[in-house]
Structures are given as structure tokens and as C-alpha cells.
Amino acid sequence: MTAIVRPRSMLITLGLLLVLVFWLSLALGPVSLPLGDTLLAGLRLLGMPVDGGDTQQAELILGQIRLPRSLLGIAVGSVLALSGVAMQGLFRNPLADPGLVGVSGGAALGAAVAIVGGSMLGGLPPAIEPYLLSVSAFVGGLIVTAVVYRFGRSDGQTNVATMLLAGVAMTAMAGAGVGLFTYLADDATLRTLTFWNLGSLNGASYPRLWPLLIVAVGVALWLPRRAAALNAMLLGESEARHLGFNVERIKLELVLCTALGVGAAVAAAGLIGFIGLVVPHLMRLLVGPDHRVLLPASLLAGASLLLLADLVARLLLAPAELPIGIVTALIGAPFFLYLLVRGRS
Amino acid sequence: MRIKSLLVCASVLVSQMAMADALPQRWVSAGGAFSEWVVALGGEGKLVGVDSTSQHPRSLHSLPSVGYQRALAAEGILALKPDILVGSAEMGPPPVLAQLKAAGVRIELLSAKADVPSLQHNLTELGQLLGKPAEAQALMAGYQQRLEQQAAWVKQVQQHNRAPRVLLLLSHAGANLQAAGKDTLAAWMIDQAGGKNLTEHNGYKPVSNEAMLALDPQVIIFAGAKLEGDAAGAALLEQNPVLAQTSAGREGRVLVIDPTLLVGGLGPRVPDALNTLSKAFYPSAQVQTAERNR
Numbered sequence: 001m002t003a004i005v006r007p008r009s010m011l012i013t014l015g016l017l018l019v020l021v022f023w024l025s026l027a028l029g030p031v032s033l034p035l036g037d038t039l040l041a042g043l044r045l046l047g048m049p050v051d052g053g054d055t056q057q058a059e060l061i062l063g064q065i066r067l068p069r070s071l072l073g074i075a076v077g078s079v080l081a082l083s084g085v086a087m088q089g090l091f092r093n094p095l096a097d098p099g100l101v102g103v104s105g106g107a108a109l110g111a112a113v114a115i116v117g118g119s120m121l122g123g124l125p126p127a128i129e130p131y132l133l134s135v136s137a138f139v140g141g142l143i144v145t146a147v148v149y150r151f152g153r154s155d156g157q158t159n160v161a162t163m164l165l166a167g168v169a170m171t172a173m174a175g176a177g178v179g180l181f182t183y184l185a186d187d188a189t190l191r192t193l194t195f196w197n198l199g200s201l202n203g204a205s206y207p208r209l210w211p212l213l214i215v216a217v218g219v220a221l222w223l224p225r226r227a228a229a230l231n232a233m234l235l236g237e238s239e240a241r242h243l244g245f246n247v248e249r250i251k252l253e254l255v256l257c258t259a260l261g262v263g264a265a266v267a268a269a270g271l272i273g274f275i276g277l278v279v280p281h282l283m284r285l286l287v288g289p290d291h292r293v294l295l296p297a298s299l300l301a302g303a304s305l306l307l308l309a310d311l312v313a314r315l316l317l318a319p320a321e322l323p324i325g326i327v328t329a330l331i332g333a334p335f336f337l338y339l340l341v342r343g344r345s
Numbered sequence: 346m347r348i349k350s351l352l353v354c355a356s357v358l359v360s361q362m363a364m365a366d367a368l369p370q371r372w373v374s375a376g377g378a379f380s381e382w383v384v385a386l387g388g389e390g391k392l393v394g395v396d397s398t399s400q401h402p403r404s405l406h407s408l409p410s411v412g413y414q415r416a417l418a419a420e421g422i423l424a425l426k427p428d429i430l431v432g433s434a435e436m437g438p439p440p441v442l443a444q445l446k447a448a449g450v451r452i453e454l455l456s457a458k459a460d461v462p463s464l465q466h467n468l469t470e471l472g473q474l475l476g477k478p479a480e481a482q483a484l485m486a487g488y489q490q491r492l493e494q495q496a497a498w499v500k501q502v503q504q505h506n507r508a509p510r511v512l513l514l515l516s517h518a519g520a521n522l523q524a525a526g527k528d529t530l531a532a533w534m535i536d537q538a539g540g541k542n543l544t545e546h547n548g549y550k551p552v553s554n555e556a557m558l559a560l561d562p563q564v565i566i567f568a569g570a571k572l573e574g575d576a577a578g579a580a581l582l583e584q585n586p587v588l589a590q591t592s593a594g595r596e597g598r599v600l601v602i603d604p605t606l607l608v609g610g611l612g613p614r615v616p617d618a619l620n621t622l623s624k625a626f627y628p629s630a631q632v633q634t635a636e637r638n639r
Contacts, residue, residue, distance in 0.1 A: 029420045029424075030418070030420045030421040030423070030424035031420050031423050031424040032424070057448070060447060060448050061420060061423065061448075064444055064447060065419050065420050065423075065444055066420070130439060130440075183550070185548075186528075186547060186548040187548055187549060188415070188435050190548075191413065191415055192415055195413070195415065195416045200416065202416065202417075202418050202419075202438065202441065203419070203437075203438040203439075203440035203441045203444075204440070205440040205443070205444075208440070314418060314420065314421065317410075317412070318418075318421045318424060319394055319409050319410070319411045319412075319418065319421030319422055319424055319425055320397070320409075320410050320411050320412025320413075320418065320421060321412060321416075321418040321421055323416070
């Protein structure tokens with residue numbers, strides 16, 4: 001595969017695209033705000049004393065609804081895409097997605113425990129209740145990933161193939177657990193579970209945003225430092241070792257970044273499929289396999305794609321909204337099929 | 346009927362003129378039964394949006410849908426410029442409710458519990474918010490009276506008849522049948538209509554063919570059909586041949602009810618439905634009471 005476009009101009013284009021989509025995400029919504037009001041409200045939110053009309057409603061919608069939602073979208077999209085690159089590099093397989101190490105399955109199980117178990121327990125302290133779901137999903141993802149990683153270890157080495165199979169098995173087990181809780185759930189919690197499994201950026205608020213933003217920034221800063229190692233891993237593990245990379249450590253770091261990143265993203269927005277699979281794939285076609293470019297390109301494209309999908313999700317059925325997982329899968333799955341067909345010919 | 350609706354319109358106008366300033370004028374209702382009550386209280390003109398469970402009356406279908414009550418979208422609802430959002434405690438997610446409140450939308454939580462005190466509370470609230478406390482009170486009194494009459498009738502009939510064993514089955518688009526458990530509104534309705542609900546589980550759970558045979562219901566209530574009446578009953582038996590082997594199937598005692606009755610607490614249509622159910626539970630007793638009334 002050769003790069004079609006020069007990497008630098010591609011990155012600049014993707015950056016501009018993200019700025020544009022971010023602006024759209026702030027400017028568009030079911031409430032139609034005049035462009036002038038949006039600009040004015042934006043400037044006032046930034047603390048600039050601007051003269052002009054009354055923008056109280058615009059400030060509220062912009063500051064309390066659209067901005068946290070858009071930031072959440074950027075964080076979730078970029079983390080999912082970066083984790084996708086990490087997993088495809090680790091497994092040396094373009095079909096790998098972040099769910100392979102069990103983090104999505106574990107998070108889903110954690111969420112099911114929180115949603116169904118929480119309602120069974122009844123009165124939880126109100127201080128904990130809003131965060132129970134997120135914390136439980138995050139912890140579930142970490143635990144299952146840790147178990148999968150542990151299965152892959154033997155004699156101080158991490159066998160990637162074993163880890164992959166262990167991931168499949170653990171995901172199936174987590175799925176059985178979710179199924180059990182689905183059966184135990186009453187109607188109301190059942191619907192909550194179903195909706196959570198489809199993901200949504202709805203109801204984004206700053207308290208839920210900060211933990212994810214911290215993790216996302218951490219992953220976004222850390223993974224690009226391992227670009228050279230990921231490039232070497234493309235040649236094969238022993239080759240990477242001969243080139244002087246501590247392969248076992250790199251593998252642990254990749255798994256850890258994925259578990260933390262995807263865990264936090266899923267905890268904040270539910271299960272959102274296909275971003276982690278399709279974005280790295282698409283970017284590899286556009287900028288080539290060099291991880292020094294592939295990682296930032298995927299970060300930018302993942303964020304843009306998720307924001308776009310969210311725009312569709314909230315505008316299509318307004319005043320109701322579509323779970324975003326449906327939109328990403330509807331965009332992602334046909335594209336993936338196209339890649340399969342193209343690769344075969 | 347026409348005169349009645351004219352009267353209702355007139356009273357709407359009068360009360361609106363009297364209290365137009367203080368009362369919320371643009372309503373979003375997130376709950377099937379709540380929407381029905383708002384309509385019953387003459388507030389349909391004030392509804393600007395309803396949730397996905399508000400399926401009855403059919404005229405509500407033309408209103409914008411705000412989606413499922415537990416997955417509401419703040420900006421979508423704000424776009425409808427509502428003064429008030431009514432719904433049950435299940436409504437959410439909580440951050441969205443907080444955002445709506447911050448935007449000045451009044452959030453009115455009503456109870457979705459299927460019992461008379463909850464209904465009384467709901468109707469009082471709705472009546473005040475719609476500026477029709479007297480109408481709400483009258484509706485509640487009539488409702489309670491009908492429930493009491495129903496209970497008395499059932500009690501009387503049960504002196505001579507044994508309660509039939511009843512199973513309520515729910516099915517969507519030909520998927521596996523789910524039986525209504527003991528904590529559901531369906532179970533409450535079966536009990537009120539004088540039947541004996543056979544299930545021991547909570548909520549709606551799939552039941553196996555063999556379990557349905559073993560339960561051997563004398564009456565099957567079927568909810569969730571596109572078809573209506575006898576055609577739906579026949580289709581149910583055709584798709585689930587095992588049901589034909591139960592007492593209900595052999596004697597053709599399959600009732601069909603509107604599944605929207607079973608969502609979101611006690612709605613205005615419940616007394617009528619109870620009446621229909623109990624008539625079908627006790628076909629012979631029906632004749633007796635009819636004769637006695639004569």
C-alpha cells in the first residue's frame with residue numbers, strides 16, 4: 001500500500017476538517033439558533049464582553065448542551081480510533097478492533113451489573129448513583145482485559161495469538177453475563193440496557209466529561225511516542241526485538257492504553273461500534289502504514305467521524321434522537337464491506 | 346357527543362382566558378397514560394410533543410415524538426419551546442433533565458404506579474396545571490366509582506363461580522411470546538377483572554410451549570397484535586399450535602387487548618378494558634346480572 005497523498009498535507013486537511021465539523025457540531029442542533037447569536041454567545045462564553053442582543057438561551061444551549069457534547073464526541077472518537085490503531089498494530093491484523101482484547105465486552109457486563117443490579121439494590125446514595133454506571137463499565141473493561149492479557153502471558157512472553165483467542169472467549173463469557181442480566185432485568189432497566197448498548201453522546205455534562213478527557217489526552221500523547229515501535233512490529237515481533245525495541249513492554253503498553261481509553265470512552269458514551277475498526281483502516285489507505293502519520297491522522301479522523309455521526313443522530317429524528325451506535329454502524333459496515341470487496345479484486 | 350365536545354371546547358376557552366398567564370401553555374408529555382389524561386382533561390391543544398409510548402388517542406401520532414422516555418434529548422425538547430415536561434420518575438437521563446431545568450422548563454414528575462392513590466395524585470396535579478381542578482376531580486370520582494362497581498361485581502360473581510386461570514401473552518412481530526408476570530399492570534388488571542394470573546415471575550418473560558401447556562390457562566389475553574379481535578386470536582393459535590391444546594385454546598377463549606393499555610400506569614381506558622375482561626372471564630354470570638338488572 002502506498003500513500004496517495006503527502007502525509008503533511010493530509011494531516012493539515014484532516015485538522016481543518018475536524019475544525020469544520022466541530023464548528024458544525026456547535027452551530028447545528030434541533031434548536032435553530034441564528035448564526036449571529038451563536039457567535040455572540042460563543043464569544044461571551046469565552047469571557048469577552050461583547051455588545052449585542054440577549055443571548056441567554058444561546059449561551060445555555062451552546063455552553064451546557066452542545067459544547068460538552070462536542071468535546072465528548074472528540075474525546076470518544078479519537079480514543080476509539082487510536083485504540084483501533086494500537087490493536088491493529090499489536091495483532092498485526094487490519095481486522096482487529098479494540099473489542100478484541102475484551103474491553104468492550106467487559107464494559108458491557110459492568111454496565112449491565114450496574115443498570116440491573118443497581119435497580120435491584122434500590123436506594124443507592126444519590127452522590128454515587130450517577131457515576132455507578134460509568135465506574136462499573138470502566139472497571140468491567142479493565143478486569144476482563146487484564147484476564148485476557150494474563151491468559152496471553154507465559155514464560156515472560158505475551159503470545160498475541162493466545163491473547164486474541166482468550167479475548168474471543170472472554171467476550172463470549174461477558175456476553176453470557178450480559179444475557180443473564182438481560183433476563184433478570186425488568187422492562188424499564190431492559191430498555192436502559194438496550195439503549196446503552198447502542199451508545200449515545202446525549203446528556204453529556206462536564207462532570208462526566210473530565211475523566212474521559214484526561215484519559216484521552218493521556219492516550220493521545222502516549223501512543224504517538226510508540227509509533228516507531230509499532231512500525232517495527234509491522235515487520236514481526238522478533239524483527240522488532242532485533243531492532244532494539246522492548247517488545248513485551250510495548251505490548252503491555254498497547255493493551256493498557258486500549259483498556260484505559262476504550263474503557264473510559266465506553267463508560268462515558270456507551271458502546272459505539274466501528275469507529276475503532278474503520279477509521280484506522282481508512283487512514284491506512286490514505287496516508288499509508290507509517291504509524292508516525294497514521295496515529296495522528298486516525299485521531300483527527302476518528303473525532304471528525306464521530307462528531308458527524310452525532311450530528312446525524314441528533315438531527316435526523318429531532319426532537320427525538322437516534323442512538324449513535326446505529327449511525328456509526330450504518331456508515332461503518334457498508335464501508336467495511338467495500339474494503340473487503342476491493343481487497344479481493 | 347358533538348354537544349359534549351363543544352362544551353369541552355367552551356370550557357377550555359373560558360379557563361384559558363381566566364388563567365392564561367400563570368399556567369404552562371406548551372406541554373411535552375413523556376408517558377402514554379399521562380398523555381391520555383391530558384387529552385381527557387381537554388389539554389390536547391397544549392401538547393407540543395409526546396414520547397414514543399404515547400400512542401393513544403391516534404391524534405397524538407401527528408405530534409412531534411421526543412423518543413423514548415429514558416433517552417430524552419435536551420436540545421430536541423428545547424426546540425419545541427415547552428413550558429413544562431410531565432413524565433414519570435423513569436424519565437431521563439438525569440443530566441438531560443438538569444439541562445432542561447436550567448433552561449427554564451418545568452419538570453413535573455408523576456407516578457407510573459398502577460394504583461388508585463398514585464392516579465389520584467397525578468390527576469390532581471394535571472388538573473391544577475391545566476387549570477381544571479374541578480374536571481380532574483370529577484374524572485377521578487367517576488373512575489374510582491367504576492373501579493368500585495367493578496370490584497363489587499367481581500366479588501358477587503365469585504361467590505358462585507371460580508376465578509378463571511388467566512395468562513396474558515405479549516408478542517411483537519411474531520417474536521416469542523412473553524407472559525406478563527405478577528408485578529405488572531397486566532396482572533393487576535387480570536386481578537381486578539376477577540381472573541387468576543398464573544405466572545410467578547416478575548416483568549415480562551418468555552415462556553416455553555411446555556410451560557404454557559402445564560399452566561393450562563382457561564383464558565388467554567393477547568396483547569401486541571396488528572390484527573384485531575377474533576382474527577388476532579385465530580392467528581395466535583395458528584402460529585402457536587400448542588396454545589390450541591390448552592383449555593383456553595380448546596374453548597376458544599382468547600381475548601385481544603390493545604398493548605398500549607399496559608404501559609405507564611392507569612390510563613382513562615382501563616375501566617372499559619376491565620369491563621370487557623370480566624365479561625369474558627364470566628360469560629354465564631354476565632347473563633345473570635343482566636337479568637337481575639332488568
